[in-house]
Amino acid sequence: MVAAIIVIGDELLLGQVIDTNSAFIAQRLSELGIKVVRKWTIADTLEEINQALKEASQLSELVFLTGGLGPTKDDITKKAISDFFKVPLQFSEKNYEHLHQFLTYRKIPIRDSHKVQCYIPSNAELLENKLGTAMGMWIEHNNKIFISMPGVPDEMKYILLNGALPRIQKLWKGHFVSSKTFHTCGVGETEIAERLEPVLLEFMDRITIAYLPSIAQVRFRITTVGQDQNEMNELLDQCSIVIRKEFGQLIFGEDKTLLEIELGKLLKENKLTIGTVESCTGGTIASKLSSVPGCSDYYKGSIISYATEIKETLLGIPDELIQEHNVVSSQVAEAMVRNSVGLLKSDLIISSTGIAGPDGGTEKIPLGTVFISCGNSKRILTRKLTLGKNRDRNIEAASVLALNLAREWVLGIEI
Amino acid sequence: MVAAIIVIGDELLLGQVIDTNSAFIAQRLSELGIKVVRKWTIADTLEEINQALKEASQLSELVFLTGGLGPTKDDITKKAISDFFKVPLQFSEKNYEHLHQFLTYRKIPIRDSHKVQCYIPSNAELLENKLGTAMGMWIEHNNKIFISMPGVPDEMKYILLNGALPRIQKLWKGHFVSSKTFHTCGVGETEIAERLEPVLLEFMDRITIAYLPSIAQVRFRITTVGQDQNEMNELLDQCSIVIRKEFGQLIFGEDKTLLEIELGKLLKENKLTIGTVESCTGGTIASKLSSVPGCSDYYKGSIISYATEIKETLLGIPDELIQEHNVVSSQVAEAMVRNSVGLLKSDLIISSTGIAGPDGGTEKIPLGTVFISCGNSKRILTRKLTLGKNRDRNIEAASVLALNLAREWVLGIEI
Incomplete structure (x- = not known):
């Protein structure tokens, strides 16, 4: 079975909105071994939708439409579908x-x-939509299936995962695609590839590798295609052993996960509580920690001491220490940790201080310098980061690397 | 002049990565009146890239390629390009x-x-790339232009905006597309449309409207196409007057902006400083405020009192108040504001307390209930929000609405 995706909306052709839906659909389908053969992005008109439905139904047995189901006037997908099938x-x-x-x-x-x-x-x-007003639609016609979903990503996902996919899975028994994703933090794509490919050499005729870098993190995914799921899983397990041996604790998780989720699990297992004291990351570490459901088991709270005076008054960091070492220094990062363990009633504290940009910095402490620290009065790990010049990227990189530092602290290792 | 976009990468066909690049390119091109006629998403092979280059160069005068320029082995775009043009x-x-x-x-x-x-x-x-190792490429061949850029979004954007587009603009004088985007917060798409369309009735033969809803915000964009830029700008100005009259301060900004940027401007104009005291939003309001370059002029810091004990010890909110009214109550939200004006040395404080989910809640205080408060000891605005059941959406919605509440506080209005 092959599939086609029709993404509807003028706003997409004009680039006003980014299409995340077709990637999500393609990913879920590829997990089932269903290949997406083409994607169209088309305008919100009766003619265009009709034309795309014609082409898609010639190419594939499974046609997805996203977009054009909201309450406003530019949404005419239902009319186009009823015209196409000549039903009222x-x-x-x-x-x-x-x-x-x-x-x-x-x-x-x-x-x-x-x-x-x-x-x-x-x-x-109709396919249920718990997150919005527009429901999904499932239409069977001439042995083909047409699925129409609203364009709002969360709503599309809900309908796809709860309504459409379970029905497709029941109808489809084909060949399989299996894959395993490994998450790393703090090492570049080039180094990962240079270490990974030699150790996987003997498997390369049966697997493919994809690298998925994001800020301060690299995921890599090994994929195999075949008929025998047991054999495929065994192959992936063999690769896993080799990969784990090469990278050890550099890999923080597998498949669908996030660094903050894995850190949360570790904290829970070790019955530890955590807090953050942030300067240049401005609450981003806190918001990552608190984005995890159930984080109240280990996350206590944070102080964002963005202004230097807050570091002095609220955290009690002496003006002399700041004058002597600069507010962006390992000494201040560590003082932020030590002085807030009590304030935040936490077993360990993550701190950050740095120059995120886009301006600022001196010759001695250039733009992109960030100190991150993690621990408590007894044991502290501190790192100096040398980042780039882009504010958003620096904040994200420092936050991710700080979470990873906390992971190292809990594991009692230095990666 | 029309353009075509070729998006390269197996990871895109499998849906492992979301393509944000083609939307960004399309948007920039549409602002120049250059229409994107087709988008391909293709695999990372010599044959596929070659085939797409053939089709794209038949259809358009301007061909963009994104992806396949990194250091790892699955990146072979340069080889494919040199094969296509038969150059070494x-x-x-x-x-x-x-x-x-x-x-x-x-x-x-x-x-x-x-x-x-x-x-x-x-x-x-070569086209310069300040953010990464892979540079962009500009190739002219048979009166057509081919532009190849890496797939990492920030790097692609840098090359497009600083290298490719300025050169394209010099070469191209065509008809124009003008548009204006208006940002609102706190009112749904349906209500916006119902109020907007009647007042713009007399312009509807010359403009189009697009609605771009996101969590707790709705942007709408009016677009006009033509030859005479003065005439087009006058039309958009006339529409603006009508729109501003209908929506007043409900519109917080125009074109490229963000709520946190507009709030920052207001705070600066009024020489006010701000801090946040967050519970259920867990630092997201802080991270939004601190994402704005130059925010140190008005943003002082935050306390994330995620655990109830931090509310008691650090903020000094009496246990009796929490027992009497519940930790999720307007009384606690307001006490969080009053008790931290001094701690954070700020003229006004934003606070949040609520049940973000995915679990929790009681009959009296159901999941999705959030109180947001803004002000100081002299004047406080407080709102009760009734949100949904999705944690990420609730955190985002509460954070956005809290920033908007701060905007109302500074403006001295209630929208």
């Missing part, structure tokens, strides 16, 4: 009930323009 | 010099695999 639009009581429940929970009155959303092509089955 | 790959001293400078600044030793990046098609001119 019908008022759906099920859709109205959903709309009513959804809006009532949020104390929003139902407007006439909301009700327009309840008219659906008569051959469509 | 040559070692570029200019590229090597760039690599050397870039890596030396970051104290990274140059490896052999880095040097591979210095071989470029002999007909290519």
Whole structure:
């Protein structure tokens, strides 16, 4: 079975909105061994949608449409679908009930323009959407399946994962694609590749490697395709052993995970609590830690001492220490840790102080210099980072590397 | 002039990486009145790149390629380009010099695999990349222009904005597309559309409207196409007047801006300093405020009192108040504001307390209930939010609405 994706919306052709949906759909399909053969990005008109539906249904057995299901006037996908299949639009009581429940929970009155959303092509089955007003649609026609979903990513994902994919999985038994993703932090793509490819040499005829770098992190993914799932899993396990042996604790997790999730697990296992004292990262470390559901088991709180005077008054860091070493120094980063263990009632503290940019810096302490520190009065790890000139990237890199430093601290290692 | 975009990478076809580049390119081109006629997403093979280059050069005068320029083995775009134009790959001293400078600044030793990046098609001119090792390439061939850029978004943007677009603008004088984007916060897309479309009725034959909703915010964009830029700007100005009259201070900004940037401007104009005291938003309000370059003029710092005990010890909120009203209450949100004005040396404080989810909540205080408060001991604005069940969305919505509340406080209005 092959699939095609039609991404609808003028805003996408003009580049006003980034299409994350087609990648998400492609990823889920590729996990099932279903190949996406083409993607279209088209305008929000009856003619364009009709034309794309024609082409897509000639090429593939599974056609996804995203976008064009909201309440505003530029959304005409339902009309286009009903034209394409030559069926009428019908008022759906099920859709109205959903709309009513959804809006009532949020104390929003139902407007006439909301009700327009309840008219659906008569051959469509509805797919539940817990996150928004527009429901998904499932249409079977001439042994092909058409799935229409709203363009809002969370809503699309909800409908895909809970409504569409489980039904597709029941219908499709094909060959398989298996993969395993490994997450690393603090080492560049080039070094990872240079270490990885020699150790995987004997497997290279059966696997492919993809590198997925992001700021201060590199993920790599090994993929194998075949018919025998046991054999494939065994191959991936063999690769895993070799990879783990080469990289050790440099790998912080596998498959769907995040550094903050893995750190959270470690803290929980070790019954440790954590807090952050941030200067240049301005709360980004805190927001990453607190983004993890259940983080209240280990995350206590933070002080963002952005202004130097807050470092002095709230954290009690002596003016002399700042004058002697500079506010951007390992001494201040470590004092931030020591002075806040008590304030934040935490077993360990992460701190950051640096020059994020885009301006600032001196010859001695250039733009992009950041000190991160982690620990408590008994044991502290401190790193000096030499980053670039882009503020957003520097904040992200320092935050990620600081979380990784906390991981090292808990593991009792230095990677 | 029309353009085509070729997005290269197996990871994109498999959906492992989201393509943000083609949207960014399309947006910049559409601002110049250059239409993107097709986008391809293709695999990282010589044959595929060659085939796409053929098709793209038949369809358009301007061909963009993104991806496939990094140091690892799956990157073979340069080889494909040199094959397509039948020119050799040559070692570029200019590229090597760039690599050397870039890596030396970051104290990274140059490896052999880095040097591979210095071989470029002999007909290519290099485009500077300040953010990474892979430079862009500009190739002119048979009155068509081919631009190849790395896939890392920041690097692609840098090369596009600083190298490619200025050269394209010099070569191209066509018809124009003008648009204006208006940013609102706290009101849904449906209500915006219902208020907007009647007041713009007389302009609808000359403009188009696009709605771009994100969490707790709706942007809308009016666009006009034509030959006479003065006439077009006058039309957009007329629309602006009508829109401003209808929405007033509900619009917080125009075109490229962010709520945190606009709030920052307001604070600076009014010589006010700000701090945040966050519970359920866990530092997200702080990280938004501190993401703005130059925020040290008004942003002092934050306390993330995630654990209830931190609210008691560090903020001095009496246990009795929490017991009486619940930690998620307007009373606690307001006490958080009052008790931290002094701690954070700020003229105004934003606070948040709520149940972000995905679990928790009671019948009286259901999941998604958040109180946000803004002000100081003299004047406080407080709002109760009734959000959904998704943790990430709730944190984002509460943070955005809290920044907007601070805007209202500074403006002395309630929207």
